[in-house]
Amino acid sequence: HQPTTFFTLDGRINKKLRQLISEAEGCVKMNYLVGSSGCLRKVIYELLQIEQVPDTDNGGKPLDYGDRIKKLKNKYPVVPSDYFDALANIQGMTSQQLHEGDWKTWTQGELRFLIETVKEVLTEIFVRPKEKATMLQKILALKPQSIDGIDPEKSTT
DSSP states (O other): OOOSSSOOOOTTSOHHHHHHHHHHHHHHHTTOHHHHHHHHHHHHHHHHHHTTOOSBOTTSOBOOHHHHHHHHHHHOTTSOHHHHHHHHTOSSOSHHHHHHSOOOOOOHHHHHHHHHHHHHHHHHHHTHHHHHHHHHHHHHHHOOTTOOSOOTTTOOO
16 A cells, blocks of 8 residues: 555554545545545544543533543643644534534545544554653663663653
8 A cells, every 4th residue: 555645654553543544545635525524534433432432421411522532632631732623623523423414525625634633643642652662661771770760670651
């Protein structure tokens, strides 16, 4: 598979999400905007499922899409909030809206922006924490015994 944009997806991101992003990119490239929009909506819906973001509050009342994105945002405070804010401002993103209701088709520019935003969110959630943990372990492995203050045996990531 040849990447269609300047950002690519790491293999540590869930395969289903990568496939849906790839399909959304292919659709937008061919100007199949409804197809791309549907794929992108499905990516976000699947991400919320994978991350176990509840669709109801503690009282059983259904949460709307924006509230679920806010919960995801709170789960990942190290991810720049602008990414989640961009996703939260999208109206009609729920699976029910996509399949049963009337929903707005986005333009190519809007879709490209949203696809790249979702890709960066996926990278921030699934890739960067692992990269940081790996780098920390590599650095700590180099630490001479004579340096105080950092104990590789007690380090947590």
